[in-house]
Amino acid sequence: MKNFGLFVLLALVVAVTAELHDNTPLGRLSRRHHNVNRRRSTPAQRCAKRNAKASSSSVAVNEALVKTSAAPPPPPAKTSEAPKPSAPPSVKGLINVKSNCGAIGATKDVTQYSGPNGNIDWLNCGLNDGGWQPPYIRVEDVITMDLGEAVKDPNSAFSACSDYISTFEKYAWQFGVPPIMIASFAMQESGCNPATVGGAGEQGLMQLTWDKCLAAPGGNCKDVDYNIKTGAKFFADSLNGNGGDLLKTIAGYNGWSVSMTFDQATAAGNTGCCRCQNNLDYLHQFLNGWCQNVNAYTHNPPLGKYFNLAKCH
Structure with missing residues (x-):
């Protein structure tokens, strides 16, 4: 019993001592130090969690950057364009143009009614x-x-023009037209005879009308140089004025006009100026005869269909 009382007394002493310790500055400092240590551990845990979130955000941002910076998809392959329709195949040595006049009827050989430049x-x-x-x-x-090649042929249709070839070439080149066409006018109009006078007074190789003779040297419209030069210039100017329309220009040299009828062309046949008719075989004789080095008049048979000048004497 005495020992029990001693035990109780010791317990009370310990309790009072502990209470006194807690209330002293040292005790309070000890508790604060403990609490501070506890708080220090807490931010570390929070930072760890925050870093984990930041790490997840960084991954998301990086993934977004990768997605946005990825190369764009390649453009669709270009489809080849459909081929444009080509012109109808041409036969070498034959004229090939579009028209509303039916079949061209061109033939490699020159015949009475056709040749390389059509029927x-x-x-x-x-x-x-x-x-x-x-x-x-x-x-x-x-x-x-080519005129230069044509005259080399011993049987050339331009034999009568042999003395004037260089002059034909000179002025044809000057005015930008083929020399053989200028020589063909001379053969068609005068047979390349510089002394020829036409039924209406046309003069010389190129059968110049009076209005083209006003500047002739000494009034001599038959002068070969002047005659060829003037004829070549007239043809070139007419061709340009007709927008490059060759048939209109060639036929116009013989007095043809668009919309001309058969009756109009041959109306002078029964007058005192029979040769004032338009030669209805002119285009065929010019393009399929002379321009091919073929004499349109001596060819057998002669080139043409109408021969409306044949009755003129």
Whole structure:
């Protein structure tokens, strides 16, 4: 019993001592130090969690950057364009143009009615049906021989022009037209005879009308140089004025006009100026005869269909 009382007394002493310790500055400092240590551990845990979130955000941002910076998809492959329709195949050595005059009827060999530059009915399109409506042909469309090569042939259609070849070439080149066409006018109009005078007073190789003779040297419109130069210039100027329409220009040299009818062309046949008619075989003889180095008059048979000048004497 005595020992029990001693135990109780010791317990009370310990309790009082502990209470006194807690209330002293040292005790309070000890508790604060403990609490501070506890708080220090807490931010570390919070930072760890925050870093984990930041790490997740960084991954998301990086993934977004990768997605946005990825190369754009390649453009769709270009589809090849459909081929444009090509012009109808041409036969070498034959004229090939579009027209509203039916089949061209060109032939490699020169015949009475056809040749490399078409059939006479195609060249004379509409003449017997409401009036002449020529298909549009340019100089570069037609088939011609080179004049220099043509005169080398012993049987050349231009034998009568041999003394004037250099002059034909000189002025044809000056005015930008083929020399063989200028020589063909001379053969068609005068047979290349510089002394020729036409039924209406036309003069010389190129059969110049009076209005083109006003500047002739000494009034001599038959002067070869002047005659060829003036004829070549007239042809070139007419060609330009007609927008490059070759048939209209060639036929115009013989007095043809668009919409001309057969009756109009031959009206002078029964007058005192029979040779004032328009030669209805002119285009065929010019393009399929002379321009091919073929004599349109001596060819057997002669080139043509109408021969409306044959009755003129």
